[in-house]
Each structure stands twice: as C-alpha cells, then as structure tokens.
Amino acid sequence: MTQTRTPLIKICGLNSADAVDAAVNAGADYLGFIHFPKSPRHLSLEHMGALAARKGDAKSVAVLVDPDEMLMGEVLRHMRPDFIQLHGGESPMRCLDARHYAEIGVWKALGVSTADDLQKALTYKDHVDGFVFDAKPPKDADRPGGLGEAWDYSLLKDFDPGQPWLLAGGLTVETVSEAIAQSGAPGVDVVSGVESAPGVKSLDKIKAFITAVKAL
Numbered sequence: 401m402t403q404t405r406t407p408l409i410k411i412c413g414l415n416s417a418d419a420v421d422a423a424v425n426a427g428a429d430y431l432g433f434i435h436f437p438k439s440p441r442h443l444s445l446e447h448m449g450a451l452a453a454r455k456g457d458a459k460s461v462a463v464l465v466d467p468d469e470m471l472m473g474e475v476l477r478h479m480r481p482d483f484i485q486l487h488g489g490e491s492p493m494r495c496l497d498a499r500h501y502a503e504i505g506v507w508k509a510l511g512v513s514t515a516d517d518l519q520k521a522l523t524y525k526d527h528v529d530g531f532v533f534d535a536k537p538p539k540d541a542d543r544p545g546g547l548g549e550a551w552d553y554s555l556l557k558d559f560d561p562g563q564p565w566l567l568a569g570g571l572t573v574e575t576v577s578e579a580i581a582q583s584g585a586p587g588v589d590v591v592s593g594v595e596s597a598p599g600v601k602s603l604d605k606i607k608a609f610i611t612a613v614k615a616l
C-alpha cells in the first residue's frame with residue numbers, strides 16, 4: 401500500500417487530563433483508554449468517562465481484554481466511546497457479537513510475529529471495523545499489549561486486511577518514520593513510546609511523536 405496521506409495517530413493508555421489535552425492539542429486522531437486491571441494504564445470506568453469527555457475533535461477508543469457484555473455495557477454507559485478495541489483472545493464471532501451489542505465500531509488487536517499470523521486477520525475482516533497489528537506478547541506476559549516491543553513491521557508490506565488498520569508495537573519518535581516506510585501503515589498506535597516509565601505519560605514525548613508523524 402502506498403502512503404498517500406498523513407498517517408492517522410492513536411495515543412493510547414492515556415491516564416491524566418494533562419496527557420489527554422496534550423494529545424488533543426497536538427492533533428491526535430484517536431485517544432485510547434485502557435480498562436484492564438493488570439495494566440499500569442488501567443482506569444476505572446468513571447475515570448475513563450471523565451478523560452474521554454476531553455476528546456475534542458479526536459475519537460475515543462475503549463481498550464478492553466475479553467470483556468463480557470456486562471462490562472461492555474458499563475463501559476458504554478460511563479464513557480460513550482467512539483470505538484471499542486478488543487485486545488484479548490476474542491474470536492471473530494465474539495467480535496461480531498460485540499459489534500451488534502455495542503452498536504459502535506469494533507477493532508480487533510492481533511499480535512503478529514509471522515506471515516501466518518496475518519492470515520488470521522482475514523478470518524476477522526467481515527466481523528470488525530478495523531485492526532491494530534501489534535507485537536505478539538510473550539506467553540508469560542501479564543498483559544497482551546503496551547509492552548514496548550518492536551517487531552518485523554515489513555511483514556505488513558502489501559498486506560490488505562480488508563479493513564482500516566493501525567500499526568502498533570514498540571513505536572517511538574525515533575522509529576515511527578521507518579516503521580511506516582517498512583509496513584505501509586495508514587496509521588500508528590503508541591503507548592510505551594510516549595511514556596517516561598510504564599503508565600507515566602510524557603507530555604513532551606506525546607507532542608514530539610505526533611509532530612514527527614504529521615511531518616511525514
């Protein structure tokens with residue numbers, strides 16, 4: 401896929417009003433809010449709602465891991481997200497159920513380490529509204545994302561998953577340009593690369609990352 405427009409930008413794991421405002425003011429397209437207790441970026445539903453209300457022109461994304469309908473209902477009620485990102489082991493049918501239940505766009509995050517992993521995306525394409533292609537987490541990881549691990553982004557070159565998608569996994573202001581060139585990504589998603597420590601967002605890194613991508 402040839403890059404013809406400014407890549408879309410999702411700043412994820414936002415957990416303070418200052419960080420949300422920095423992302424919005426710098427021009428992020430998507431703001432990710434994580435509800436997963438083992439994550440250092442975990443937010444209560446009330447906090448997700450309060451932060452998402454600061455989204456301005458950006459779209460809000462609720463990042464959930466294998467949520468049941470009760471949790472999804474609570475997230476919809478508290479946060480009213482524009483999208484739900486399913487970042488666990490959800491099957492294609494489970495994604496479709498979530499889409500019907502939530503009546504908003506559903507993205508599936510998939511860990512990739514081989515070309516075979518990408519073929520899996522094709523089994524989801526009619527059941528979701530978009531993808532996040534991320535590093536495959538190690539088996540003993542305590543969370544399925546936000547690990548800051550880079551991977552072979554060139555696996556995505558010329559791959560068409562049939563839905564819009566974002567590239568994620570170990571991106572930083574230093575690596576994002578080359579990662580987009582290698583993958584042809586139409587958009588990028590970052591957590592660790594805009595933090596000074598796990599769960600501690602750096603306003604300077606958020607601004608620098610967004611500025612670098614917008615300059616491409």
Ligand SMILES: O=C(O)c1ccccc1NCC(=O)[C@H](O)[C@H](O)COP(=O)(O)O
Pocket residue numbers: 412413432434436439440441463464465487509532534543544545546547548549568569570571589590591592593
């Ligand atoms: O970031 C987390 O802690 C997290 C926990 C559980 C599920 C998903 C999580 N992150 C979601 C993302 O979409 C991240 O942007 C993606 O995994 C890339 O993270 P990073 O490599 O740290 O930039």
